[in-house]
Amino acid sequence: MYRCGASLSLLLFFMIYLKEVQDLVEIFSHFPGIGPKAAQRFVFYLLRQPAKNRTEFIERLKALENIYSCSICHNFSNHKICPICQDSQRDHSIVLIVARPQDLIAIEKMGHYKGLYHVLERELEPIEQANFAKIITNNLLTRLKKNKEIKELIFGFDLNIKGEGMALYISNLIKRDSELKKRLKLSKMARGLPLGAEIEYADEITLGDALKNRKNI
Amino acid sequence: MYRCGASLSLLLFFMIYLKEVQDLVEIFSHFPGIGPKAAQRFVFYLLRQPAKNRTEFIERLKALENIYSCSICHNFSNHKICPICQDSQRDHSIVLIVARPQDLIAIEKMGHYKGLYHVLERELEPIEQANFAKIITNNLLTRLKKNKEIKELIFGFDLNIKGEGMALYISNLIKRDSELKKRLKLSKMARGLPLGAEIEYADEITLGDALKNRKNI
Structure with a gap:
């Protein structure tokens, strides 16, 4: 569940922590790009918030239940088939x-x-x-x-x-x-130089693509 | 509320997004070290989770209400006065x-x-x-x-x-x-060389402290 290097210190950490804190640290540790240290900071941040902010956070999380993955394109929307797929x-x-x-x-x-x-x-x-x-x-x-x-x-x-x-x-x-x-x-999608590109600093592949795909003006 | 540079793109972003997503992105954007992009990733990560995982997350967030800031030392615990302050x-x-x-x-x-x-x-x-x-x-x-x-x-x-x-x-x-x-x-707290320190790579201030605070053996 956790990366190897963090396991030992996490074990120690869990022995001292409050159950409520450690449970939530574990969940946040699975968020994209978040390790146990950042997860810990999130929980203490939430603990420092007024209770009404946490209640609001919970309400907004509950509202995610009104969102569906479109059964055609898998985009998220408030409908079983999203407005884009429905648009004739x-x-x-x-x-x-x-x-x-x-x-x-x-x-x-x-x-x-x-x-x-x-x-x-x-x-x-x-x-x-x-x-x-x-x-x-x-x-x-x-x-x-x-x-x-x-x-x-x-x-x-x-x-x-x-x-x-x-x-x-x-x-x-x-x-x-x-x-x-x-x-x-x-x-x-076409490849070429992005807006604001400086030829001097463009990478070789992008520059090559931009030349190869040149357009008459 | 947001850093200046992010405001315009966030405005645009909010015009297209689902209300439920944008509300939650806003809350996550205030987490320590989290910008709007990471906040967005968190919300889509949560949307991809099975509903029972989100329910568990909400339950664990609710459990934070059982945690108090100790009225003496301001450490977090399950009691109004924490076990450390109570320990005679x-x-x-x-x-x-x-x-x-x-x-x-x-x-x-x-x-x-x-x-x-x-x-x-x-x-x-x-x-x-x-x-x-x-x-x-x-x-x-x-x-x-x-x-x-x-x-x-x-x-x-x-x-x-x-x-x-x-x-x-x-x-x-x-x-x-x-x-x-x-x-x-x-x-x-005493200053000196940490465990595993190599003299060659120690910074000058630490090395100076370690020498000044030397102990008889």
Whole structure:
């Protein structure tokens, strides 16, 4: 449950602590990016808050029960099918696949994209790709096979090894299915220089992509 | 409420987000060391948990209501007066003052110290020392004046500018009161080389302290 290095000191720590504190430290220790020390700070922070703030926190946590994972795209919303999937004005032939709901929000904020989305349950470590297959099969692949209206799948993953790995894995899955391979166009977002980039400091790969994908003006 | 740089993007972010998510992101953003991005990750992490895990989290948060800040030393415990302050076997003439409850735990774990404690409400930034006065006056100073049994005050603060500042500030407050000045012995923890220290890599101040405070063997 905990990283090895922290186990011994945690054991000692749990022997002295109040049960209520140690229970909550344990829960916070599982939050993304949070170790036992930060978890401890959170609990003492909460203890220092007036009781009404803790009550409010609890009420807001309870409100999460009104949020569902959309049964089509797995985005979070107040409905079993999210407003984006329900929107007949959007282009239902294009699906943009993202690793996290935050990525969907970033793209929606921009306001230009009018297709649909598919949100993966979580971002995947390169080492996990065997288990990953199951998640993809259960969600994305089922959706793509069932819904013949979908003609294009855009990969909206981070431009790093993890993101590239995910895109490669999914495109291989699709290419293995002859019907999907024939029907679906796979695409990825354009690469190039971001706004405000200084040529001098741009990395070689980005610079190479920007040159290769140059446009006539 | 938020740092300036984050305000605009947060505003945009709040326009698209679900109310339930944004409310909780706001609460987590106030946790120590947590910005809006990490707060967002926490909420999505919670949304991905099975409902029973969230229920358990809420139950454990509710259990914090059984924890009190000791009315004497301000340590946390299940009693209005903590077991340490109630323990007649301990030396009630010595008070070790620490900045955080975690520091008390570290000292108790060691098992050698048999005096009492005083836990400050929070660690103080050097810039806050004017407001700090009030907290000290309300808690520590009142306690020291009221309880004539206390003969020694040990500073258990971190060995950095913040800790030194707090010690200096409190000792000045005490020296300004003639009765306290006369009655109380002020002390601080010994300085020297920590276990496993390599002379070659020890910093000059620590090395100087270790030499100055050398002991006959």
